[in-house]
Amino acid sequence: MPPKISDEEMRKHITEQLDNATIAAIHKVSMRTVQRTRERIGKPAHPTPRRYTRQELARARLLADEGLPITWVAEDIERGAVELRKKLRRGHAPGWLEVWPKIRRNPTLLALHREFAPQS
Numbered sequence: 001m002p003p004k005i006s007d008e009e010m011r012k013h014i015t016e017q018l019d020n021a022t023i024a025a026i027h028k029v030s031m032r033t034v035q036r037t038r039e040r041i042g043k044p045a046h047p048t049p050r051r052y053t054r055q056e057l058a059r060a061r062l063l064a065d066e067g068l069p070i071t072w073v074a075e076d077i078e079r080g081a082v083e084l085r086k087k088l089r090r091g092h093a094p095g096w097l098e099v100w101p102k103i104r105r106n107p108t109l110l111a112l113h114r115e116f117a118p119q120s
Helices: 007-015 020-027 031-040 054-065 070-076 081-088 096-105 107-116
Strands: none
Touching: 007 020, 007 031, 020 031, 054 070, 054 081, 070 081, 096 107
16 A cells, blocks of 8 residues: 655655644644654654744744733744743633633634634
């Protein structure tokens, strides 16, 4: 059975610095398939994330200080929310844990949240 992701395609994705989740979404395969393909061509299964630039961190801090949820900030600078939360050493936005249960119980607010929330 031929591989689901060719070696050439994988090398191209690696030079573009795409993460495993993005590659998996492009090829409609599992994360494990991406990891196996990386290993097959001699690359680490879990790539080292690229470093943040000063501009990315400045923008992330500015948006987080304005009260935007980290997931939205991460989407704005095109990074992962978990990774960014660790980098900024922040938890959830202040008051979010109080507001979220109210949003979940209100169908109108929940529909708006799903419409405008970042897609991760």
